[in-house]
Amino acid sequence: MNRFQFRDDLTSADVAFDAFGSTREELFRNAAAALLKVMLDQPEALLEKEERRFALRSELGDEGEATEELLHEFLQRLVYYKDADEILLAVKSLRFEKKPGETLLEVDAVGEKIDPPLKALGALGTDVKGVTQHHFGITRSDSQWKATIVLDI
Amino acid sequence: MIEGITRVSENLWEIPTSFKSGMRVPARIFASEKLLKEMDDAVFDQLTNVACLPGIFPYAFCMPDGHSGYGFPIGGVAATDAHDGVISPGGIGFDINCGMRLVTTTLTYRDVKPRLEALVNRLYQRVPAGVGSSGFIKLSRSEFLEVAEQGAHWCHRKGLATDDDLARTEDRGRADGADSSRVSQHAIERGIKQIGTLGSGNHYLEIQIVKPENVFDSRLAQAFGLFPDQVVVMFHCGSRGFGHQVASDYLKTFLRVMGPKYHIEVADRELACTPFQSPEGQAYFAAMKCAINMSFANRQIILHRIREVFSEIFGQSPANLGLRMVYDVAHNTAKLENHLIGGRIRSLVVHRKGATRALGPGDPALPEAFRSIGQPVIIGGSMETGSYLLTGVESGAQALFSSAHGSGRTMSRTRAKKEFRGKDLSEDMRRRGIYVRSVSYSGLAEEAGKAYKDIDEVAAITEAAGLSHRVAKFTPIGNIKG
Numbered sequence: 001m002n003r004f005q006f007r008d009d010l011t012s013a014d015v016a017f018d019a020f021g022s023t024r025e026e027l028f029r030n031a032a033a034a035l036l037k038v039m040l041d042q043p044e045a046l047l048e049k050e051e052r053r054f055a056l057r058s059e060l061g062d063e064g065e066a067t068e069e070l071l072h073e074f075l076q077r078l079v080y081y082k083d084a085d086e087i088l089l090a091v092k093s094l095r096f097e098k099k100p101g102e103t104l105l106e107v108d109a110v111g112e113k114i115d116p117p118l119k120a121l122g123a124l125g126t127d128v129k130g131v132t133q134h135h136f137g138i139t140r141s142d143s144q145w146k147a148t149i150v151l152d153i
Numbered sequence: 154m155i156e157g158i159t160r161v162s163e164n165l166w167e168i169p170t171s172f173k174s175g176m177r178v179p180a181r182i183f184a185s186e187k188l189l190k191e192m193d194d195a196v197f198d199q200l201t202n203v204a205c206l207p208g209i210f211p212y213a214f215c216m217p218d219g220h221s222g223y224g225f226p227i228g229g230v231a232a233t234d235a236h237d238g239v240i241s242p243g244g245i246g247f248d249i250n251c252g253m254r255l256v257t258t259t260l261t262y263r264d265v266k267p268r269l270e271a272l273v274n275r276l277y278q279r280v281p282a283g284v285g286s287s288g289f290i291k292l293s294r295s296e297f298l299e300v301a302e303q304g305a306h307w308c309h310r311k312g313l314a315t316d317d318d319l320a321r322t323e324d325r326g327r328a329d330g331a332d333s334s335r336v337s338q339h340a341i342e343r344g345i346k347q348i349g350t351l352g353s354g355n356h357y358l359e360i361q362i363v364k365p366e367n368v369f370d371s372r373l374a375q376a377f378g379l380f381p382d383q384v385v386v387m388f389h390c391g392s393r394g395f396g397h398q399v400a401s402d403y404l405k406t407f408l409r410v411m412g413p414k415y416h417i418e419v420a421d422r423e424l425a426c427t428p429f430q431s432p433e434g435q436a437y438f439a440a441m442k443c444a445i446n447m448s449f450a451n452r453q454i455i456l457h458r459i460r461e462v463f464s465e466i467f468g469q470s471p472a473n474l475g476l477r478m479v480y481d482v483a484h485n486t487a488k489l490e491n492h493l494i495g496g497r498i499r500s501l502v503v504h505r506k507g508a509t510r511a512l513g514p515g516d517p518a519l520p521e522a523f524r525s526i527g528q529p530v531i532i533g534g535s536m537e538t539g540s541y542l543l544t545g546v547e548s549g550a551q552a553l554f555s556s557a558h559g560s561g562r563t564m565s566r567t568r569a570k571k572e573f574r575g576k577d578l579s580e581d582m583r584r585r586g587i588y589v590r591s592v593s594y595s596g597l598a599e600e601a602g603k604a605y606k607d608i609d610e611v612a613a614i615t616e617a618a619g620l621s622h623r624v625a626k627f628t629p630i631g632n633i634k635g
Contacts, residue, residue, distance in 0.1 A: 006567040007565075007567065008565045008567050008568045009565075011221070011565060012193075012220060012221070012562040012563065012564060012565045012566075012604075013220070013222070013227065013355070013562050013566075014566065015566050015567065016565075016567070039284045039285075040284075041593065041594075041595050076401065079394075080339055080342070080343055080394075080398075082284070082285055083285070083342075083343040083344075083346070083347065083393075083394035084339075084342040084343055084345075084346075084394075086285045086287055086346065087285075088284075088285070114284055114285030114286075115285060115286070115287070118284075118285075119283065119284075119285075119592065122594075124283055124284045124285075124592055124593045124596075125284065125593050125595050125596060126284070126353050126354055126566070126593060126595065126596045126599060127283060127284045127285070127286075127352055127353030127354060127635060128284075129247060129248065129352075129393070129394060129397040130247055130394075130397040130398070130400075130401050131401075132223050132247070132423070133223070133404065133408075133422045133423055134223040134224075134423055136422075150223075152223075152247050152248075152397065153353070153354040153355075153566065
C-alpha cells in the first residue's frame, strides 16, 4: 500500500494528496508524512533534535466526524509549529483514546529547526500555509483508511 | 462551454438564475471565448454557488483570470448587502491581503545589468523567503498587536515608511476598525516572526524593465513615473501564517454557527458565512482587518529592506536612486463600499478573492496623485512572462470597480514538478536573461511559466472588457522566490 499519493486533479494552485493506512494511526502518520514531503524535499534529512508533544480532542459524538476533525487539527498543528517554532516535524508516535463525550489524540513529534540546518542543506520544498476544507474527508473500507487533503500553498 | 451560458457582449458572459436552484442573482464572467473555454468546470460550479449567498447583489462576478479555488473561484467578486447580507471568509481567501507592490527607480537596464547578479543575490540574502522563514524585525507580542491594528502606519512611526509610501498604498496602508482582541493566540504565534518575509509558492520579488515597445499608454506611463529601459521592482506577498490562521479560525466558527444559529445552508463548506451584522460576522471583519494591516506592514518592511540593498549595491541613497512606490494593491479582501446601482446608493460588503479593486478617475478614495487618472492596478504574471500595470476606468462600475490580479494556473503544482526540473529551468532562464534565486528547486519547477495562463491575453481582455486600461508591461530580469 502507498503511504500517500499526490493528485493532479483537485487543485492547480495548491497541493492535494490522498493518504492511506491500514489503521487510523497509520493514516494519520502517513498524512503527516505527505505534509512534510511538501515542505521538505528530502524528509530523510530530518534529524530528531526537537520534540513536541501535544494532545487534541474532539467532542463530536460520531466517530467518523471526530476522526476527521482530529485529522484536520493534527495537520494544522504541524503547520502551526512550522511557523511559530520554525521547526519541521515527523510523527514519532500517536495514540487515540476514547473517553466519555470526547476522543483524544496524543501526539509525539520530532524534528529540527528549519533555518539554518534544513535550509542550508537545500532540502526545503514549498511552504504550506494551511489545511483546507476543500474535498477534505476520510473514507474507510475493510482493510484501508483513506484521507483526501488539499493544502493551501 | 457550459450549457445555458449566454454572451452579453464580446467579453462578458452570463449564467442565468435558472441554471441552479438557489441562485439569487445571475453570474457574470468577464472573459474572451478562449479564456472562458480554458476555465475548468469547477469555476462555473463555484461561481453559481456564490450566487446563492444571502444578500448577494447585483451579480456573482468572475474576472478574466478566473480559476477554481475553495468555495469561491479565484478571480471572484461578490458583494452582499451590508445590512442583511452575509460575510464569507471564502470570499476573501486564506491569504488575506495577498497583494502586489510596484516600485520605480531612476536606474536603467544598462545601469543594472553589470550588477544584476550581485543585486539579486543580496536581495536573496536580505529578504527572507521560503518555508519557515522568519523576519529580521523582532517584535514583542504587544508590538505585533500594534502592527495588526495600525498596519503601515506602525512602520511610519518606526521610520520604516515615508509619507509618500502611505499615500500610495491602498487605504493608506491601514484598514480602520481592526481589533486585535478578535484574533487567536495561535494566529499571533504564527505571524509574530513573519513580518518582513516573502513566503513561498507564487510569491516573489522581481526586478523588471520597461521595454519601450511595452508601453501602451505613454501619457499615463509618464504620470506613473515610468520611462523606457527603466528598472522597476515588483513584489507579491501577503499576511503569511497570521492571515491564514485568522481565516481558518473563523471558517471553523462559521461552520459551527451558520446552520443552528442563522439557518443558512451553503453548497460548499468553504462558503461558510454568517450575517455581516452578526457578532460573528463583525468579529471576523475586525480580525480580517488585522490580517490586512499585517500584510501592508509586511510589504512595507520588505520595501525598506529593498531600499537598503539597492543603496548598498549602487552606492547611493534610496532617494537618489528614485526608489519610489507606484502603488500597493490588495487582491484578497472584503471592503465596505458604497456603489451607485440602478440610481440608488447601496452599501455593500465587496468580497474580492484573487481580484483587485480598480477605482476609476475622479474617485475621492484615490490619492491626489491618481485622482485624475484612475487607480493603479497591478496584474502579476509568471516569473518568465512578465507583469502589467493598468489603471481603473469609469466603465469598471459594471464590476463594482474590480479587475484581474494575475494570470492564473493551468497546470497543477504536482504536474509541474513532474514536467520541469527547477535546476534546468533556472539555467534556461539565465540564458534568456532572467537571473533567479530560489530557496527550493522543486518550488521553482512548480512556478514554471508554462504552468500559467497567457498574461498578455488576460491583460488585453481585462482592458477590452472595460475593467482596466493597460499602461505598461514589465519584463523580468531578476527574481527571488521562496
